[in-house]
Amino acid sequence: MPWNVIKVDKMLDPNQQFRGGVFHHSIPDGRIGADIRISPSEIIAEPSAEALSVMDPSEIARMPRWVIPLSECQVDLGGASGRMVFCRNKERDLTIFCEERGFAAVLGDRSGGMLSEQLHLVKKRQAGENHRFRFWLTVGAVATLLLGVIGYYSVLAAARLAIAAVPISMDEKIGSMAMQTIEKEQKLAADHPATKFVTEIVDRLKPHAAIPEMNFKVIVIQSSEVNAFALPGGQMVVYTGLLKKAETGEQVAGVLAHEMSHATLRHGLQRVSQSLGIVAAIQFLIGDAGGLLALGSQAAQTSILTSYSRQSETEADLEGARMLHEAGLDPESISAFFDKLKKEDGDIPGVLVWVSSHPLHEQRIESIAKFKSTLAKKEYGPLDLDLDTVRKSLQ
Amino acid sequence: MVSTLNFEITQRPDFSMLKVALEAGQQVFAEPSAMASMSPNLTLKAGLKGGALKSLGRMFGGESMIVNTFTAGNGPGEVVFAPGHIGDTQHYRLTGGSLMLQRGAYMANSAGIEVTGKWQGAKGFFSGEGLVLLKASGNGDLFFNSYGAILEINVSDDYVVDTGYIVAFEDTLQYRVRNLPGLRGGGFKRLFFSGEGLVCQFSGQGRVWVQTRYVSPFLSWVNPFRPTKNN
Numbered sequence: 001m002p003w004n005v006i007k008v009d010k011m012l013d014p015n016q017q018f019r020g021g022v023f024h025h026s027i028p029d030g031r032i033g034a035d036i037r038i039s040p041s042e043i044i045a046e047p048s049a050e051a052l053s054v055m056d057p058s059e060i061a062r063m064p065r066w067v068i069p070l071s072e073c074q075v076d077l078g079g080a081s082g083r084m085v086f087c088r089n090k091e092r093d094l095t096i097f098c099e100e101r102g103f104a105a106v107l108g109d110r111s112g113g114m115l116s117e118q119l120h121l122v123k124k125r126q127a128g129e130n131h132r133f134r135f136w137l138t139v140g141a142v143a144t145l146l147l148g149v150i151g152y153y154s155v156l157a158a159a160r161l162a163i164a165a166v167p168i169s170m171d172e173k174i175g176s177m178a179m180q181t182i183e184k185e186q187k188l189a190a191d192h193p194a195t196k197f198v199t200e201i202v203d204r205l206k207p208h209a210a211i212p213e214m215n216f217k218v219i220v221i222q223s224s225e226v227n228a229f230a231l232p233g234g235q236m237v238v239y240t241g242l243l244k245k246a247e248t249g250e251q252v253a254g255v256l257a258h259e260m261s262h263a264t265l266r267h268g269l270q271r272v273s274q275s276l277g278i279v280a281a282i283q284f285l286i287g288d289a290g291g292l293l294a295l296g297s298q299a300a301q302t303s304i305l306t307s308y309s310r311q312s313e314t315e316a317d318l319e320g321a322r323m324l325h326e327a328g329l330d331p332e333s334i335s336a337f338f339d340k341l342k343k344e345d346g347d348i349p350g351v352l353v354w355v356s357s358h359p360l361h362e363q364r365i366e367s368i369a370k371f372k373s374t375l376a377k378k379e380y381g382p383l384d385l386d387l388d389t390v391r392k393s394l395q
Numbered sequence: 396m397v398s399t400l401n402f403e404i405t406q407r408p409d410f411s412m413l414k415v416a417l418e419a420g421q422q423v424f425a426e427p428s429a430m431a432s433m434s435p436n437l438t439l440k441a442g443l444k445g446g447a448l449k450s451l452g453r454m455f456g457g458e459s460m461i462v463n464t465f466t467a468g469n470g471p472g473e474v475v476f477a478p479g480h481i482g483d484t485q486h487y488r489l490t491g492g493s494l495m496l497q498r499g500a501y502m503a504n505s506a507g508i509e510v511t512g513k514w515q516g517a518k519g520f521f522s523g524e525g526l527v528l529l530k531a532s533g534n535g536d537l538f539f540n541s542y543g544a545i546l547e548i549n550v551s552d553d554y555v556v557d558t559g560y561i562v563a564f565e566d567t568l569q570y571r572v573r574n575l576p577g578l579r580g581g582g583f584k585r586l587f588f589s590g591e592g593l594v595c596q597f598s599g600q601g602r603v604w605v606q607t608r609y610v611s612p613f614l615s616w617v618n619p620f621r622p623t624k625n626n
């Protein structure tokens with residue numbers, strides 16, 4: 001219930017006192033605890049007995065009563081709780097503040113509603129300031145919802161159901177946020193042969209994606225890291241290290257198909273719901289936005305959005321294999337790439353980020369092969385794109 | 396009834412100690428590890444202060460559930476408290492308002508003050524070490540300590556402090572925990588476990604106490620020198 005509709009009938013006792021405080025330059029330390037009364041025309045504060053009892057007698061003599069006429073009072077909300085009411089005089093050198101329940105209501109009532117209106121505007125303004133955090137509140141709400149469902153049914157199945165109910169625009173928002181946290185100084189231009197190469201592959205695979213209307217985009221970043229990843233919503237990053245390492249265009253297509261599948265299978269959102277779930281639920285129960293919001297932009301970090309469970313990886317493999325098959329490319333292009341990496345550089349884990357985040361090769365290679373055998377026999381053509389030119393451009 | 400303590404803070408700022416002279420019958424409450432020495436006529440009672448719920452709150456705030464009560468029996472006595480680490484000790488007189496304390500900053504208080512672990516919701520939870528707050532309210536003397544020296548800052552409008560450096564602030568200040576991109580590197584994990592990269596944005600009027608050192612970088616500096624086990 002907003003504070004300004006609290007019933008005030010019982011509070012019209014003219015002598016009702018509130019505990020609060022005063023800011024004024026004449027006070028040692030600038031601040032003192034005070035008893036506050038609201039007369040029909042003024043707010044009156046006097047040092048509290050407790051405050052006086054620890055003061056020097058000479059100081060006490062100098063402590064006046066502080067008065068702010070209601071007609072010139074400017075109100076504000078704040079304090080650690082966010083619910084403290086501050087009343088300032090016209091010169092803004094005297095502030096009387098109070099956090100007690102009912103203070104705002106009595107203040108509003110005594111001022112004939114004028115100060116209620118002011119406080120209302122303050123509240124509105126503060127709400128406006130919080131506006132950009134609302135998105136993460138929404139994420140929190142979604143995660144909480146997911147958590148509730150998860151608790152009720154079984155963990156994974158329910159999470160998927162719930163995620164299916166979340167619009168793709170949520171993936172896109174999270175993805176865009178994460179994209180902002182990625183260092184893009186080394187990004188290659190859109191007309192660079194490498195960028196054109198991967199964009200062309202994505203364009204060819206797109207019609208065969210589970211969500212063809214997903215807004216797939218790919219950028220290439222100059223880095224020796226052998227890595228590629230997809231963010232929720234379909235934005236992808238490929239490092240030049242991976243393009244140099246790949247032997248064939250099909251292998252690059254394999255990686256991209258796999259990554260696109262992470263996006264269409266919405267593994268990123270699953271990760272968010274798993275990671276934020278409990279915390280978001282607690283936070284939501286308490287109704288405190290600050291921390292979740294602070295976390296929000298960090299949660300969008302790629303590390304959390306691009307490291308998936310074993311099950312998600314296998315799913316992305318098979319979905320990627322399906323896409324490749326539909327696009328007329330060999331599904332085993334996926335296996336081929338990490339098979340090559342493993343054979344060649346198996347003992348240099350540091351650089352091969354993509355491999356280290358994609359463990360258990362044998363099992364995956366095997367499951368891709370098995371899956372391929374279930375597909376209708378088909379002649380797979382070579383990818384008519386020239387990886388060599390791309391690689392030369394990266395020298 | 397307000398309890399005023401007769402106290403003295405010495406060896407500031409690096410190796411500060413708090414000496415409290417109690418009159419007969421007077422009490423002081425302190426974090427269990429804080430006591431360094433005391434007169435033999437003081438009685439020490441370890442226990443929960445303020446009931447289970449408050450203690451639970453204090454636990455959330457990272458303080459131990461147990462607060463020691465020192466009572467001067469039949470005559471005056473003296474007790475000396477020292478922070479667990481190098482740092483300063485600060486006195487604050489509460490007169491009806493509240494002071495928010497960073498967890499770990501609480502040291503001691505007189506009668507008349509209630510220290511509760513104010514559950515900050517996600518605000519505190521997410522920031523890990525960064526910002527978990529205790530709330531001290533009432534009337535009386537409160538003592539808190541810092542890592543390094545303490546700087547008092549009078550905020551009159553807006554002020555931003557790295558959460559790792561906050562020691563305490565007055566309840567008249569509104570605060571908002573924010574992620575400040577570029578402050579320090581670090582992804583989700585670091586945020587979650589260390590609170591690095593988070594700042595507290597204060598607004599309104601009031602005082603903030605900031606410590607001149609931050610524990611976490613010190614630990615990372617020390618870490619390479621630790622003896623390691625070889626398997």
Ligand SMILES: [Zn+2]
Binds near residue numbers: 258308313358
């Ligand atoms: Zn993957």
